[in-house]
Amino acid sequence: MKRFPQAHATHPQWRMAAAMVVAQLRAQMALPDHASQPSLGLLYITDHYAGEAEALLEWMSAELPEVTDWAGTVGVGVSASNVEYFDEPALSVMLCDLSPDQYRVFSGVAPLSASGRADGGEGFVAHTALVHADAGTPEVGELIAEMAERTGSGYLFGGLAGSRGPTLQFALGSAGTLSGHGAASGVFHGGLSGVAFGRGVGIVSRVTQGAQPIAATHVVTESDGHLVVRLDGEPALDVLLRELEISLDHPEHAMRRLRHTLVGVTRPGPDGAPLAPSEASHRRGAFGHEVIVRHIIGLDPVRRGVAIAELAPEGSRLAFCERHVQAARADLMRVCAEVREELEPEELLFGAGAAEVEAAPRPARSIAGAVYVSCAGRGGPHFGGPSAELQIVRHALGDVPLVGFFAGGEIAHHRLYGYTGVLTVFVREG
Structure with a gap:
């Protein structure tokens, strides 16, 4: 697993913003430490682009043909490393370098079964999942808990689509759809969708309260x-x-x-x-x-x-x-510190001398990419200024690829939260 290419842009015309994003992604994919053939794309847009969502996804898919699977949603704001976009037309994209046999995109036409298998995914069993949901879906909290039961770990992360107009989700998978459900454009309204990950995809996730x-x-x-x-x-x-x-x-x-x-x-x-x-x-x-x-x-x-x-x-x-602003800042710094601590290599020789410990092999674990879903009421001024929340994350984790959105409710474990942030990082083993 290599570093995930990530890009973001804002422009009144979605084609111009998308073109800038693709140019950034192509430049990163040419770098030796970045993934050159990522197959999974995470796409988040602000509600300014919601009316053109299908055209935007179709254009991105054509410009990045190596990316065969897409997932994402709309938010009142979107985020990237060190920056957030509120009340302006913007998109944020990250391309994930994951083995195709370790993830499946799911949606209403390609659901995740009770056994954790996605349609067309023989041999795949879900361990965790990134979930996007529509707040208007009846009993959405119960559906989230039921989805958690379909994963081996019972752990979900994600959030409810946030929009001042129609809500939508992106879910376009190469594994196909259920027979009889017809063709799907990859843009859905209502229900749940997202990406299920196999046990081989390492993640570290934390919830920060506000x-x-x-x-x-x-x-x-x-x-x-x-x-x-x-x-x-x-x-x-x-x-x-x-x-x-x-x-x-x-x-x-x-x-x-x-x-x-x-x-x-x-x-x-x-x-x-x-x-x-x-x-x-x-x-x-x-x-x-x-x-x-x-x-x-x-x-x-x-x-x-x-x-x-x-x-x-x-x-x-x-x-x-x-x-409480200061409590929210302190708690966000705490969860970032916990993520870093979990990635730190452990001493393998308990009681060994300094020379032996120094010579012992240590796993080099780092962050390939991150997803941060925050409450729509947390961003901007709540942390002291524009992009202040994302600047705290970057200061704590370093310059890591990050995408996310500002949601109408946050998903973590098997619960639906409010006024929180959910930080999840993909772990790259040495």
């Missing part, structure tokens, strides 16, 4: 659907008002405070017992990947309950929280 708890975490002791009635046996609304130091007798002040307040929910474990926060997240006073952040959608003064945009069954843990 919210910080205001006070202690509570156990949900009574709930009714989306309405949390009691926390630790106390009316949930009373807990919320006390922790925010507000009163419904002063509605204007209370509403200003409530607009900036979210909830972090951790579902109970398989045995119904509350899941304790991870040790690392507890130490730093922040949320771990087990927490899902959602909106407060209403208050019930009669039942003294708090309605949230998530089901919180009894036994769940819940903490009121708020978006």
Whole structure:
């Protein structure tokens, strides 16, 4: 596996932007340390190009005939190494140097089966998957969890398409489609699509949260659907008002405070017992990947309950929280550091002398490419300025090829998150 070629461009006319991207990719493919014959392309566009998506994919496929498979989606913004494009016409592309027998593009016309095999992919079994989904798809959260069960590791990464107009996904695979489903242009609306990867494709992935708890975490002791009635046996609304130091007798002040307040929910474990926060997240006073952040959608003064945009069954843990710029920056730097640490070679001779350790073979692992999916509400000013979020990633990981988009919801593990970033790197072994 060689370094993945990656390019990005902005222009009012998609053909000009695409031509600039192809020129950059061709120049990199001629370099000795970059892949010269990559077969999988990841394509992300801003919603300015959504109306021309089919023409754009067709043009890119013709200009890069060696790339036989494509996947991607639309976002309100797209990202590349050290830069993000918001509210402007742009595209970001990365060409992945992966063995064709180690990945499969899947979609509605080429689904991933319950056994983890894609149509036309005899002998291929999915281990992980990059997933793009449409937020308007009914029960999309359940479909994501079901998709995770079709992989050997149960791990997904990706996000929901984000657009101020129609949403779409790119999924064009060389393995074919299901018989009877007709021809496909490679551009889909609704449902799920993406790329499944075999066990031979090494990835390291982390979730970074963008919210910080205001006070202690509570156990949900009574709930009714989306309405949390009691926390630790106390009316949930009373807990919320006390922790925010507000009163419904002063509605204007209370509403200003409530607009900036979210909830972090951790579902109970398989045995119904509350899941304790991870040790690392507890130490730093922040949320771990087990927490899902959602909106407060209403208050019930009669039942003294708090309605949230998530089901919180009894036994769940819940903490009121708020978006916090410094916490988001620190957590992003933390996950980047964890990725780097996982790539560091381990000492192979425990207790050996310095000379023996120096002589021991060490695996040279590096990053061939990266995908970063961030919440549409995180980019730009939330981190202090344009492209600040991507600059943090580059400062921590170095100048690595990176593509991504700003989503309407982020996918990691088997869950759908909000206000998070999902960083995934492809590992290149020495």
